[in-house]
Amino acid sequence: MTVPSEAEIINRILSGNIDDFELLVEEHKVKVFSIVRKRVPPADAEEVAHKVFIAAFKALGSFSQNKPFGNWLSGIAVRTCCNYWRECGSSRKVLAAAPDNEQLEWLEKVCRSDSIEKFSTLARRQEAKELIGWCLNKLSPEDRALLEMIYFEDWPLKEAAAAMGWGMAKTKIRAMRAKAKMKLIISKLPGEWKK
Amino acid sequence: MNKQEIRKVEEAFKTCFQADSGELQPGPEWQRDLMINIRAIAMPVSRPVRSRQEVIIWRLAWTSLAASLILAAVFSFSQTGGDDSQSIGRWEDKIVAINDIIRE
Numbered sequence: 606m607t608v609p610s611e612a613e614i615i616n617r618i619l620s621g622n623i624d625d626f627e628l629l630v631e632e633h634k635v636k637v638f639s640i641v642r643k644r645v646p647p648a649d650a651e652e653v654a655h656k657v658f659i660a661a662f663k664a665l666g667s668f669s670q671n672k673p674f675g676n677w678l679s680g681i682a683v684r685t686c687c688n689y690w691r692e693c694g695s696s697r698k699v700l701a702a703a704p705d706n707e708q709l710e711w712l713e714k715v716c717r718s719d720s721i722e723k724f725s726t727l728a729r730r731q732e733a734k735e736l737i738g739w740c741l742n743k744l745s746p747e748d749r750a751l752l753e754m755i756y757f758e759d760w761p762l763k764e765a766a767a768a769m770g771w772g773m774a775k776t777k778i779r780a781m782r783a784k785a786k787m788k789l790i791i792s793k794l795p796g797e798w799k800k
Numbered sequence: 801m802n803k804q805e806i807r808k809v810e811e812a813f814k815t816c817f818q819a820d821s822g823e824l825q826p827g828p829e830w831q832r833d834l835m836i837n838i839r840a841i842a843m844p845v846s847r848p849v850r851s852r853q854e855v856i857i858w859r860l861a862w863t864s865l866a867a868s869l870i871l872a873a874v875f876s877f878s879q880t881g882g883d884d885s886q887s888i889g890r891w892e893d894k895i896v897a898i899n900d901i902i903r904e
Contacts, residue, residue, distance in 0.1 A: 623842040627835055638826055643817060651826060655834050662838050715812045716805040724808070725815060733816035740813070756810075757817040791809045792801045 611674045618665060630658055633675060637682050644686040644753060646738075653689050657682045680768035683750055687769075690746035708732045708739075712794055740790050748783035755780045756787075 609617070609628075617625045637657050642650045661681050668677055711732035718724040727733065741749045747769070754760040754768065766776035801809075 623839055624835075626838055627831070630831060630834060634826055634831070651830050654826065654830070655837065658834055659837060659841065662841065712809065715808055716801070718808070724812065727812060729816060729819050733812055737813050737816060753817065757814050787810070788806055791806050794809070795801065 612670050615665060615668065615670065615674070618662075626658075626662055629661075629674070633678050634658075636675060637678060640679060640682040641686060643758075644683075644750075645689050649689065653685055654682075656688075657685045660685060676764065676767070679764075680770075683754060683768040684770070687746045687750045690749060694746065708736050709795065711736065736794075740787065740794075743790050744783060744786055747779065748786060751776065751780045752783045752787055756784055 611629070611632075614625050614628050618629075634654070637654050638650065641654045641657065645653050657678070661678055664681070668674065711727065711730060715724065715727050718727060741752070744752065750769065751765060754765040755762065760768075762773060762776060762780070765780070766773050769776060771779070
């Protein structure tokens with residue numbers, strides 16, 4: 606029995622075979638989860654991943670089948686995470702934990718670290734996650750999404766632009782500005798902690 | 801913080817972000833709930849032919865109603881016009897008769 610191609614599955618869904626959407630979910634859920642889990646708090650990841658697939662299902666008719674479905678779905682996942690932070694911002698929901706001394710100590714250790722092993726161990730600690738969350742919360746949802754895609758995950762600029770639905774020039778300029786903002790936030794970190 | 805320290809923190813953030821994979825596989829319940837939601841959303845969408853037919857039928861009904869109203873109006877006006885011409889004819893006859901009487 607031959608495995609149907611994604612294009613065939615999509616055509617079948619569009620002609621009314623809704624249950625075939627589960628084949629797409631099965632194929633892409635791990636990728637969607639890996640995008641979502643890195644971008645939103647773990648407690649909300651499942652709900653956001655649901656929203657990603659629901660948005661994809663609703664927009665399936667507009668999917669042009671000459672590009673990979675996975676890339677298109679990744680774009681929806683990034684935009685859904687962006688919307689999540691926009692909603693959090695509008696509802697004034699503060700998700701980052703208040704800064705504490707442990708995180709300041711982590712920061713000092715990172716700055717003083719001289720070996721790769723030590724640095725790598727430090728980067729995997731809980732303090733790093735909390736600190737990233739705190740810094741990213743200071744950015745707009747779009748800046749946050751760009752920073753995560755381009756500088757943290759090394760997405761090609763073209764893919765990041767497609768994910769945001771922007772042109773290349775706008776994406777490049779916004780990404781550079783986002784990075785500059787991040788640098789400024791990091792440079793002020795010790796001072797912020799002392800407040 | 802100097803530039804080198806900022807770069808180190810950025811690198812640490814990047815490493816941390818990339819390492820944060822956690823449990824990537826969502827549970828079967830998650831997928832089941834998702835498909836329930838998808839089916840619920842798809843319900844009204846899954847019968848596009850029927851809904852399109854309904855729209856066409858309604859449009860036809862309204863058009864035929866409008867057409868029949870217009871025809872009825874035209875017909876009644878033409879009937880009234882016929883009555884008018886008949887009554888004018890009758891009046892003309894009367895006027896002629898009156899004129900004849902006057903002349904006599």
